[in-house]
Amino acid sequence: MSTARGIVIVGSGQGGVQLADSLRGEGYTGPIDLFGTEVHLPYQRPPLSKDFLGVPDETGQDATALPIRAEKFFVERDVTFHPGVGVETIDPAAATITAVDGQVLPYRDLVLATGARNRALRIPGAELAGVHSLRTLDDAAALRADLLTARRALVVGAGFIGLEFAASARAHGVEVTVLEMAPRMMGRVLSPEMSDHFHGQHTAAGVRTVFGEGITEILGEDGRVVAGVGSSGTRYPADLVVVGVGVLPNIEIAQQAGLAVGNGIVVDEYLRSSDPHVWALGDCCAYPDARTGALIRLESVQNAVDQAKILARTLTGTPTPYAATPWFWSHQGGNRLQIAGLIPTDARSVLRGDPASGSFSVFRFVGDDFAGAESVNNAADHLAARRILDRSLPLTPEQVADPTFDLKGHSRTSPVPAA
Amino acid sequence: MPTITYHHLDGSVDEIDVVPGTSVMRGAVAGGIAGIVGECGGQAICATCHVYVRPEYLAALPPLSEDEEEMLEETAAPRDPERSRLGCQLKTGPRLEKIVVDVPAEQ
16 A cells, blocks of 8 residues: 555545546646545435436436446546545644544645535424435435325425425425525525515415424324424424425534634635645635635535635645635526525615516625626526626626616626726 | 447547436436536536537437527537537437437536
């Protein structure tokens, strides 16, 4: 076994795997070790709450997980993948990690791509059969098995995961009730206008939503869920409960190693932690927003993949700060939501297009500054908004509101050089 | 069983048998075929499964959606006005038993 110090990646999700790929793409020839706590080949998470839970198509094929890269990728790129092996401790002084199987591995650079985990619901009955959360392939497989026989589902939390599941469950003909403590759907990320639109769409599809309602207890019979009890005292009969109440970054290993942590592992614009040879990327890291300098933590494929690509450059000798425009998506029934930019919740909304048509956007402004856009079934607006943000092009509320304004053409113009 | 054939720029060819319903993107990603990424998992929103479809198979393809049309303007390799498609939108099945594509230089 080689004793050369290479790059050790902790976490085999989208960011960790992309980093291994990009390191080879950038010409790195040293050892790469990729550790992942799950036994599966790395797979894509977003389809797990959408296609994977869907109704089989006319060919009758059951859903299977979509790999991020096939098995032979790891062989061909000489990436040592350690499936089902978590990393237990880091010794930054010695520059070694200790894995759960006892192996101690030295590193030149260590990258933490440990992701996030679902926030647990700590209420009576949370352990009953039929109560699910959804993050891993095993979660999705268990949920899918129950979904095929379920009649009534209760969803706790009207965020992306809960609503994507709700749409999938309706496609199976399952009755769905969604409980949400806030007064509207996806309220932490969306404008009121877009929240309302999605509320209307879900309602039309037969999803019942109760706002201002939490859950206090889950009732069971013979070890299986039969109902949830809302904070109002209302009893919601259900044979399936899905909990989607947010996530927590996996920072414990960094904390144990004495690295700076907050809401995520704290890194600089190069994704370097408080130790010069330890880095972090993806859902687990808190990094400075290129526009405002504020430490932010994002949960998205785009962020993990783009950070991995940037970090591969830095680790191969071309230090590159991370400044990509964030974007997100969610697919709920026939509604495809795409968000460009990081939008403060109190931003001002300007409508573009007609919500009644099912394809429109809400452009959002802080003062007169364009902050980002939410689009539904409108890739053209979304991509134009992304180009405008990428290039820091000017955009006014009046332009957005004018249906004759050529947004796409504008988004392809060159930035005006600073005077 | 449907077959998908991928031609690479270096002249190499991958031909795979797939179960019906498998998309050109999914077949490539699951089969470890280089040059197709499928970053978004098949939602037509990342343009990393761009392929050039061989002309004789174009007639059997589903029409372009507005979203796919928009994404095809974002491909890393140049778009071919006739032959460029997103692999995730091309599903094999009774109407598409066989398809042959060229993999672009970059995604």
